[in-house]
Amino acid sequence: MDMARSLPAANFCQACTVRNRAICADLDDEEINLLNAIGRRKTLQPGEQLLWEGEEAVLVANVIDGVLKLSTSTGDGKEQILGVVYQSDFLGRPFGQTTPYGVEALTEAQVCVFQRSDFDRFAREHPRLEHKLLERTLSELDRTRRWMLLLGRMNAEQKLASFLIETADRLAPAGPSGADGSVSRVELPLSRQQIADVLGLTIETVSRQFTRMRKDGIIAIAGRRDITILDRVALQERAG
CATH class of the missing domain: 2.60.120.10 (Jelly Rolls)
Incomplete structure (x- = not known):
């Protein structure tokens, strides 16, 4: 040591x-x-x-x-x-x-x-x-x-949404939260390839899901790992 x-x-x-x-x-x-x-x-x-x-x-x-x-x-x-x-x-x-x-x-x-x-x-x-x-x-x-x-029962959207919720819950928020706690910024600890490996998906699928959630206004993406959850309720619904 x-x-x-x-x-x-x-x-x-x-x-x-x-x-x-x-x-x-x-x-x-x-x-x-x-x-x-x-x-x-x-x-x-x-x-x-x-x-x-x-x-x-x-x-x-x-x-x-x-x-x-x-x-x-x-x-x-x-x-x-x-x-x-x-x-x-x-x-x-x-x-x-x-x-x-x-x-x-x-x-x-x-x-x-x-x-x-x-x-x-x-x-x-x-x-x-x-x-x-x-x-x-x-x-x-x-x-x-x-x-x-x-891993066994959820589709790609549910897997990524569940991963984001768990990560946000385990990490201390890096930025301000909204009055209802729905907005939180998360610095993801894994790369997209690593997220894909953990979830049993391809990196292309993970990237498409990130893009879809961003277009739907559920998350904002400031960098490869800098994610802001804008609508936690919607994210939970995506997680099933």
């Missing part, structure tokens, strides 16, 4: 912007101090890898800021993006021997990293954290089931 860019987590928790939503949310101050002793804050640059698929599960981490992607390699060596993680999401496989997916930063990101063995021991000794892990696991299972529905 790069010690110049990995700092002790102590003193960070009190000012942590995601503490109330993170895996450690239910811990008391004494438990937080104990967790601090085994954690470190690390900064990742775009394109930097945190975890490698199939390797020994050495680390687990909590996302403090930024966006990262989860990916796997297909039989022909191509990358398949499994999902995107945001602030307060948990990464890695506690109590596991190998890492099931690769993790790469899409933007500059900050994470709190823990040696998996230290984290496993702490979780066993502190049932509230172990309970939170179970809650997160079940929530992730629910998200996976919804994603399977999205």
Whole structure:
């Protein structure tokens, strides 16, 4: 681990912007101090890898800021993006021997990293954290089931609309919102090709859907990744 860019987590928790939503949310101050002793804050640059698929599960981490992607390699060596993680999401496989997916930063990101063995021991000794892990696991299972529905049953328009809604909900708005909350600006973490790969579509189909939504006044497009949702109700209707 790069010690110049990995700092002790102590003193960070009190000012942590995601503490109330993170895996450690239910811990008391004494438990937080104990967790601090085994954690470190690390900064990742775009394109930097945190975890490698199939390797020994050495680390687990909590996302403090930024966006990262989860990916796997297909039989022909191509990358398949499994999902995107945001602030307060948990990464890695506690109590596991190998890492099931690769993790790469899409933007500059900050994470709190823990040696998996230290984290496993702490979780066993502190049932509230172990309970939170179970809650997160079940929530992730629910998200996976919804994603399977999205990929298997929805048409291209529904898929892209659902993706935009989820992304807008997970990312803090980058601009002002209307009085009814219907207008929000989103800097997409994925390129159009990556969005197409995630949704099981071609890039041409994704581009056509973006163009159609723009012409219909549902979104505005200021750049390849700069999207403003102008009519959230209409977007939700497109999502089905």
